[in-house]
Amino acid sequence: MKLPRRHLLGALPAGLLLSGCDALTRNATARSVIQSAEQATYRWQRLVGRNGLAREFSASDISPVFKVNGTREPTNPEWQRLAAGNFAEWRLTVTGLVNRELSLSLADLQRLAQRTQITRHDCVEGWSAIGQWTGPQLGPILRAAGLRDGARYIVFLCADDYGGEVGKGGLQSTSRYYESIDLVDAFHPQTILAHSLNNQPLSTGNGAPLRLRVERQLGYKHAKYLMQIVVADSLDPFGSGHGGYWPDRGYEWYAGI
Amino acid sequence: MLRHSLVVRVTHWINAAAIILLLMSGLNIFGAHARLYWGDTGSVEQRDRQWLEIGASPPWRTPTGWIDIAGIRLDTTGFLGVSQSRTGSASFVAFPHWATLPSGRDLATARNWHFAFAWLLIMNGLLWLAHAIITGRLWREILPNRRQLSRAQLWHDIVEHARLRFPRGEAALSYAVLQRIAYAGVTLVLTPAVILTGLAMSPGMNAAWPWLDALWGGRQSARSVHFIAMVLVAAFLVIHLVLVLLSGPIRQIGAMITGRITVEARQ
Numbered sequence: 317m318k319l320p321r322r323h324l325l326g327a328l329p330a331g332l333l334l335s336g337c338d339a340l341t342r343n344a345t346a347r348s349v350i351q352s353a354e355q356a357t358y359r360w361q362r363l364v365g366r367n368g369l370a371r372e373f374s375a376s377d378i379s380p381v382f383k384v385n386g387t388r389e390p391t392n393p394e395w396q397r398l399a400a401g402n403f404a405e406w407r408l409t410v411t412g413l414v415n416r417e418l419s420l421s422l423a424d425l426q427r428l429a430q431r432t433q434i435t436r437h438d439c440v441e442g443w444s445a446i447g448q449w450t451g452p453q454l455g456p457i458l459r460a461a462g463l464r465d466g467a468r469y470i471v472f473l474c475a476d477d478y479g480g481e482v483g484k485g486g487l488q489s490t491s492r493y494y495e496s497i498d499l500v501d502a503f504h505p506q507t508i509l510a511h512s513l514n515n516q517p518l519s520t521g522n523g524a525p526l527r528l529r530v531e532r533q534l535g536y537k538h539a540k541y542l543m544q545i546v547v548a549d550s551l552d553p554f555g556s557g558h559g560g561y562w563p564d565r566g567y568e569w570y571a572g573i
Numbered sequence: 574m575l576r577h578s579l580v581v582r583v584t585h586w587i588n589a590a591a592i593i594l595l596l597m598s599g600l601n602i603f604g605a606h607a608r609l610y611w612g613d614t615g616s617v618e619q620r621d622r623q624w625l626e627i628g629a630s631p632p633w634r635t636p637t638g639w640i641d642i643a644g645i646r647l648d649t650t651g652f653l654g655v656s657q658s659r660t661g662s663a664s665f666v667a668f669p670h671w672a673t674l675p676s677g678r679d680l681a682t683a684r685n686w687h688f689a690f691a692w693l694l695i696m697n698g699l700l701w702l703a704h705a706i707i708t709g710r711l712w713r714e715i716l717p718n719r720r721q722l723s724r725a726q727l728w729h730d731i732v733e734h735a736r737l738r739f740p741r742g743e744a745a746l747s748y749a750v751l752q753r754i755a756y757a758g759v760t761l762v763l764t765p766a767v768i769l770t771g772l773a774m775s776p777g778m779n780a781a782w783p784w785l786d787a788l789w790g791g792r793q794s795a796r797s798v799h800f801i802a803m804v805l806v807a808a809f810l811v812i813h814l815v816l817v818l819l820s821g822p823i824r825q826i827g828a829m830i831t832g833r834i835t836v837e838a839r840q
Contacts, residue, residue, distance in 0.1 A: 337597070341675045341682050353689035357777075365781020373613070381618040436613055436792065438776045440680065442606035443616035444792050532780040566681030572777025573688060 358570040361532075362500060370506055370531035373434040379445040382437070382513060384521030387476035387493065390541050395475035403525040408509070412471070412547035415462030422511060422525055428452035431508050439535040440567065449529050451510040455503040458547070463499075466549040469559070471496040472528055475541035478561055495539040496551055496559040496569070497530055506531040509542065534571035536562045576746065576834040578708075584701040585829055591694040592806065594686060597674035599803060600667070601683035607667035609800055613791030624797070627667040629654040636663055691771060698764060714748060715757050721750035739820040742836060759809050763802050770799035 340346045390396070398406045403422055410418035434448045458470065472495045479490040501507055508529045511518060518524040523540025530537050537560070551557055556564040563569040577585075608615070609625040626641045627649075638654025639646050651657070656669035659676065670676040674686060705711035712718075720726065730750045733739070740749060748756065772778045773786040773795035789795040817825050828834040 337594075337674050338676050341679075341686070347685075350685050350689040353685070353692050356692055357688060361775075361777040361781060365777060368777075368780035368783075370776065370780045371783055371786070377613065379614050379616075379619050383616045383618045436776075438774070438792060439616075440605070440684070442603070442774075442796060443608075444614045445616050445619065446614050532777045534776060562681070566679075566685070568684065568688075573772075573775035 354568045354570055357568075357573050361570075361572045365532075366500060367504075368532065370435050373436065373446050375434065375448070377446045378434060378448055378514060382445050382447045382522060383439075383443065384519075385439060385441075385535065387478050387540065389520050390474075390476035392475050392477060395541060395543075398475075399520070399524065406525055408526060408542060408545065410457065410461045410545045410547070412545075413464040413467040413549060414458075414547050415464060416460070418457070418461050420457070425452050425509060425511060425526070428456065431505075433506055433508070433529070433531070435506070435529070435531050437535050437538070440562075440571065448514050449508060449510040450512040450515070451508040451526070451529070453505060454507045454509055454528075455505070457509070457545075458502060461547070463547055467499070467547045469496045469498060469548045469551055470502040471546040471548050471551070471554055471559075472539040472542055473544040473546065473554075474539050475543050491555065491561065491564075493539060493541070493561045494554055495528065495537050495561070496548075496554070497528075497533075497537065501530050501532065504530075504532070532572055534573075536560070536567065537571050574746075574834065574836065575832050576828045577832045578704075579832065580700070580704045581710075582829055582832055584697050584704070587693065587697045588701070591690045591697060592810065594674060594690045595694060596803065596807060596810075597672060598683040598687040598690070601673035601675065601678070602680060602687060603800065604667040604673065604678060605680045609797045610793040611790065611797060612793050613786075615793040622793070625800075627653045629665050636665070691768070694764075695768060698760075698768075701760070715753060715760065717750050717753040717757065721753065726750055737819055739816075746834075746836065755809065755812070759806065763805055763809070767799060767802045767806065770795040770802065774799065 341350075406422060408418075408420045408425065410420070429452060430450055431453055432448060432450045434446060436444050436446050438444050454470070474493040474495075476493045477490050478493045497507070506529070509526050510523075510529045511526050513519070513522050518527060518540075523542075526542040527540040528538050528542060546554075548554070551559040551569075555561065558564045559569040560567075607627040608617075608620075608623050610620075611622045611624060615622055624643050628639060628641070630637045630639065636650070636655045637648060638650040638652065638656065640649050640653050641647075652669060653667060654665070656664055656666065658664035659670055664670065666673070666678055673683070675682050702711075705715060721730075727750055733749070734751060739745070769785065770789055772782075773789050774792055779786045779792070786792050786795055789798055824834065
């Protein structure tokens with residue numbers, strides 16, 4: 317005899333099954349059960365790979381063009397003014413739960429010990445590109461500021477208002493881009509604030525003057541057009557409280573997968 | 574008599590639900606970037622190792638949907654590339670709304686569901702495998718034995734399938750060789766390949782286990798193999814359902830729900 321499998325489900329009228337599924341995807345209880353998988357993935361990856369390093373490639377692997385995604389140029393007048401001045405007046409501020417607030421110019425950041433890494437950028441949409449990034453590690457900057465008790469998240473506030481892309485689906489309302497990571501990723505040796513891509517200052521499309529590289533997560537975590545770093549004990553005060561522009565629109569906050 | 578133990582029945586139906594939801598949410602995810610490449614990298618800016626694409630072409634009043642596999646383009650209007658939305662208008666998505674979860678373009682929700690059911694598939698699969706090993710069912714029932722793999726037995730089973738003649742009586746109480754090859758292939762080869770290629774798309778897992786994406790020749794190769802394995806799983810699903818229908822669906826499905834089956838007299 318044959319092992320009978322799946323016939324009941326398979327034989328259900330497709331329409332019934334489909335509308336049932338669509339209704340379930342909108343049901344609050346179902347959503348919270350489904351989204352609990354993110355916590356499982358987060359804990360699992362921290363368990364098996366807390367200190368793992370993303371693969372670093374050789375110069376010959378670098379993609380001929382590093383695809384620009386998300387914002388191509390911020391329309392925000394403040395960013396436009398800074399860009400017109402070649403970012404000489406741009407400052408990255410580090411505030412929040414720190415002992416010393418910092419205000420760093422591009423030259424300040426370039427005077428710190430630099431790390432150069434050739435890594436693969438994995439987009440949530442499915443494509444990948446390899447680029448060589450240069451900049452200071454985030455860890456020493458946070459140590460210089462001194463984290464106060466209760467610090468749990470590092471929040472990155474950006475200069476761009478993003479209106480989303482139809483291709484990514486979900487709610488696409490325009491708002492200021494931001495992202496956040498935990499302290500494990502913040503102090504990871506490959507987490508850097510990149511000012512250069514392939515030995516050139518970041519192009520406008522790739523996030524000038526500074527973008528985050530958090531190599532063990534998907535592309536949308538790598539916030540571009542950085543303006544401010546806030547050390548926080550909670551993500552509630554930022555955006556809709558899910559820790560990032562895309563997480564506020566249903567994407568996982570922990571984008572390790 | 575008892576045909577299927579409780580563990581086999583419960584894991585079977587959990588697996589059935591998980592695989593269908595993974596297939597549907599996966600097709601939605603694929604729609605966010607309907608191209609496949611070999612190697613580590615690939616994007617609209619880097620298409621030298623692209624081998625598959627699903628898309629649409631003008632005129633937009635009467636668009637053409639197509640799939641392009643290694644340069645060979647097939648017209649798939651109405652199914653791939655362009656299909657009818659629920660409201661009847663043309664929808665420019667890789668897979669039609671009735672095949673995806675959610676039915677509309679929604680990468681965020683599709684990913685949420687895909688990963689939740691991936692966890693379920695893995696846990697359920699490990700339970701099934703542990704049970705199959707501990708009880709010896711894996712060797713007794715799933716893996717083809719040496720006698721079955723003889724040329725004569727294989728040929729006999731192929732002929733029987735071609736004539737749509739299915740085992741009856743005592744012979745129906747264990748799996749024939751083609752069935753064993755199919756079940757062993759899906760459970761021990763395809764499913765592990767789907768899981769490992771899925772994990773090889775994860776930047777977090779690749780950092781934790783650097784062999785993961787290297788095993789497939791890079792993240793984009795892993796994505797390609799994930800897709801191919803999905804097609805094979807879907808093909809298995811179709812054949813499996815057709816054979817259940819042809820070989821006595823009430824008895825077969827009843828056995829997988831209640832665990833019991835009556836032995837028919839030989840004809």
